Amino acid sequence: MKMPFSNDTFDAVFAIEATCHAPDDGEVELDNGLPDIRSVGQYSPLPWYLPLDTTQFSLSSVRTTAFGRFITRNMVKALEFVRLAPEGSQRVQAFLEKAAEALVEGGREGIFTPMFFLVARKPRSIEVCARHFFY
Template sequence: MKVLDVGCGIGGPLREIAKFSLTSITGLNNNEYQISRAKELNRLARLSESCKLVKGNFMNMPFPDDTFDAIYAIEATCHASDPVACYKEICRVLKPGQCFAAYEWCLTDHFDPKNEKHQKIKADVELGSGLPDIRTTSQCLEALKLAGFEVVWEGDRRLDSEVPWYLPLDTSKFSITNFRSTAIGRRITRSMVSMLEFVGLAPAGSSKVHSILEKDADALVEGGREEIFTPMYFFLGQKPLSKS
């Protein structure tokens, strides 16, 4: 069985799936550093034979039509500027009758485009996480259908848990295991980054980037509390057996 991980990063999910399955998994990524890191981690896990890495753009993938038996994307295709084109490309390389599963970052139905606070939260998440115009769950689902997929299942998985998904980012909650994300941990990290940048051990602009990421984390927490944002919108789409 041939599986494609779209936007695999350094391959965490890829390796976990390979450990309990007999699949051959290909990870697609457009970042050379992440690919080299993933290859080394695959080697250390003794998974180099079953886990392959390919450098490429998920908007124009270097694979023939009908190549893969299954495709998944985890918090990756939300970075596509054109979701319909992205999903169409995924549909192209997927074998007929097979499925594409994804977790997407989306706005929920609670998002009010006329609400200034909502707009600011959205803008801060987009800037800090490198996202284009964040889509709503409805827009995401419509894009999947327009790309030619039949929807098998869809839903916001954040609603299935009593524990808020944004809890690890909440600076109001003290945690030893996630100390860096606490208010004290942030101050220490901020001071260290500034010092390293000052002495030349960190690139110029590191403090500015760190500030943007902190603002992003705060926006994610606020988006979660306001229930206007979810990083856990899941869908399963099936490619029809024929175009007719």
């Protein structure tokens, strides 16, 4: 990436989920074989961590609000108590909630950004039609 360091500055460098910070998108595309790469900021003006932020309220993602997490926390506790959820479910729920809080803080501080992987599937009716057309 033509970084401002001499070649012998580091013994090794490890980067994961960091291409959105690259100064030259074109070089990332070329080196990684990624056609038409775009940063998250080019898709949405909203911060990526907004759905995890408990200070925000959204009817579309009420489960991630402070109220939604309160309900989830108590539902998991009740389900584990009556043994409909396995032992340890509360610990996992607490761990995931703490991870979400850390992700939001990392996003606010600008020290963490996610990498997205999208899978798309064409509707079956188009697939059947295409098969019929080409056979």
